[in-house]
Amino acid sequence: MVTNPSSRSMGTVAMRWHGDSLELLDQRLLPTEEHWITAEGAAGVVQCIADMVVRGAPAIGISAAYGVALAARHAGADDWQAEVSQAIQELAKSRPTAVNLFWALERMEQVFNSCDSLSDAAKRLAAEAVRIHEEDLAANLAMADHALGVISPVQPISVLTHCNTGALATGGYGTALGVIRRLHEERLLTRVYADETRPWLQGSRLTAWELSRDDIPVTLNADGAAAAIMASGKVKWVIVGADRITANGDVANKIGTYSLAVLARHHDIGFMVVAPSSTVDMSLASGIDIPIEQRDGTEIREIRGIQLAPAGVEVFNPVFDVTPAGLIDAIVTEKGVIRNPDIIGMRALFS
Numbered sequence: 001m002v003t004n005p006s007s008r009s010m011g012t013v014a015m016r017w018h019g020d021s022l023e024l025l026d027q028r029l030l031p032t033e034e035h036w037i038t039a040e041g042a043a044g045v046v047q048c049i050a051d052m053v054v055r056g057a058p059a060i061g062i063s064a065a066y067g068v069a070l071a072a073r074h075a076g077a078d079d080w081q082a083e084v085s086q087a088i089q090e091l092a093k094s095r096p097t098a099v100n101l102f103w104a105l106e107r108m109e110q111v112f113n114s115c116d117s118l119s120d121a122a123k124r125l126a127a128e129a130v131r132i133h134e135e136d137l138a139a140n141l142a143m144a145d146h147a148l149g150v151i152s153p154v155q156p157i158s159v160l161t162h163c164n165t166g167a168l169a170t171g172g173y174g175t176a177l178g179v180i181r182r183l184h185e186e187r188l189l190t191r192v193y194a195d196e197t198r199p200w201l202q203g204s205r206l207t208a209w210e211l212s213r214d215d216i217p218v219t220l221n222a223d224g225a226a227a228a229i230m231a232s233g234k235v236k237w238v239i240v241g242a243d244r245i246t247a248n249g250d251v252a253n254k255i256g257t258y259s260l261a262v263l264a265r266h267h268d269i270g271f272m273v274v275a276p277s278s279t280v281d282m283s284l285a286s287g288i289d290i291p292i293e294q295r296d297g298t299e300i301r302e303i304r305g306i307q308l309a310p311a312g313v314e315v316f317n318p319v320f321d322v323t324p325a326g327l328i329d330a331i332v333t334e335k336g337v338i339r340n341p342d343i344i345g346m347r348a349l350f351s
C-alpha cells in the first residue's frame with residue numbers, strides 16, 4: 001500500500017528560514033504557547049540551542065547550519081573570515097552530545113573554506129544550510145520506508161516511544177516518530193505509548209502534542225509505567241531516536257532509553273533505533289567515549305519555577321544514556337538497516 005505523499009503530514013516545523021533570518025519555535029513553552037523567536041545572529045542560535053528553544057539531534061544540526069549562514073550575512077566586509085570562524089567555534093560549544101551538530105558544522109566549514117568573498121560565502125552558506133535541512137527531511141522519509149520493512153506488521157500494532165523525535169526534533173516528519181507516522185498512514189498503528197520523559201518532559205509536552213495535532217492515537221504514560229505496559233503485552237516495538245551512534249553500534253539517546261532497552265529484551269519486545277547517518281560517529285569506538293551532557297540540577301528540583309524537592313538537594317542530571325549495541329534489534333538509517341548491530345554491520349554501511 002503506497003500513501004499519497006501529498007496527503008502526508010510532515011508535522012509542525014521547528015524552524016523557519018527566510019533567506020536572511022531564522023525563526024525558531026520556542027519548544028520550552030509548548031504545548032501551551034506557540035511562540036516564535038527570531039535568532040539574533042549566530043550568537044542567538046547558540047543561545048537557543050543551549051537553552052533548548054530548539055532541541056533534538058537533527059534540529060540542533062540544522063539550526064547550527066543556519067547559524068553559520070547568519071554569521072556570514074551579518075559579518076563585516078573586513079573581518080568576515082574571522083567572524084564566521086568564530087561563529088562556528090561558538091556554535092560547536094552549544095551542546096556536546098548530539099554529533100549532528102558537529103557534522104553540520106563540518107559541512108558548513110568545508111563550504112566556508114572554499115569561499116573567496118563575503119558575498120560568495122553569504123550565498124553559498126545559506127544554500128548549504130537549506131540543503132542540510134532538506135536532506136534531513138528526505139532521510140526521515142527513507143527511514144520510515146526501511147523501518148516498515150523491518151517491522152513488517154501483518155496487522156495494526158502498538159508501540160512505545162521515548163522523548164520527542166518528531167518534526168520538532170528534525171527537518172520534518174521525524175525519525176522514530178516518522179516511523180510511527182508511517183505506520184499510522186498505512187493503518188498499521190493501533191496506538192503510541194509516549195513516555196513523558198522526565199525531567200524536560202519532551203514526551204508529554206512535545207510528542208503528545210505533535211501526535212494529537214495529527215490525530216495519531218497516543219497514550220501518555222509516566223516513565224515508570226513502561227515496564228507495566230510491556231508486561232501487559234500491549235506493545236510490539238519500542239522505537240526511539242539517537243543523538244550519537246558509535247562504530248560498534250552503541251547508541252546515546254535521551255536518559256531512560258537504556259532502561260527501555262533492558263525492559264524490551266526482558267519482555268521479548270523489539271527495540272529499534274531510527275537515526276539519520278548524520279547521527280553516526282565512526283570516529284568513536286564505543287559508547288563509553290560519548291560525551292554525555294549534564295544539565296543543571298534545577299531541571300530536576302523544579303518545574304517552571306515550582307519547587308519539587310528540597311532546595312539545594314544534590315541532583316544527578318545526565319541528559320543522555322548509552323544503550324549497548326547488544327540490546328538493539330535494529331538501527332535504521334536512510335542508508336539502510338543494521339540488524340543486531342555490531343562493528344561489522346556498522347562498517348558495512350558507514351566505512
Ligand SMILES: CSC[C@@H](O)[C@@H](O)C(=O)COP(=O)(O)O
Nearest residue numbers: 055056057163165169241242254
Ligand atoms: C530525532 S531526535 C533524537 C534525539 O535527539 C532525541 O531522542 C533526544 O534525545 C533529544 O534530546 P534533547 O535533550 O531534547 O535534545
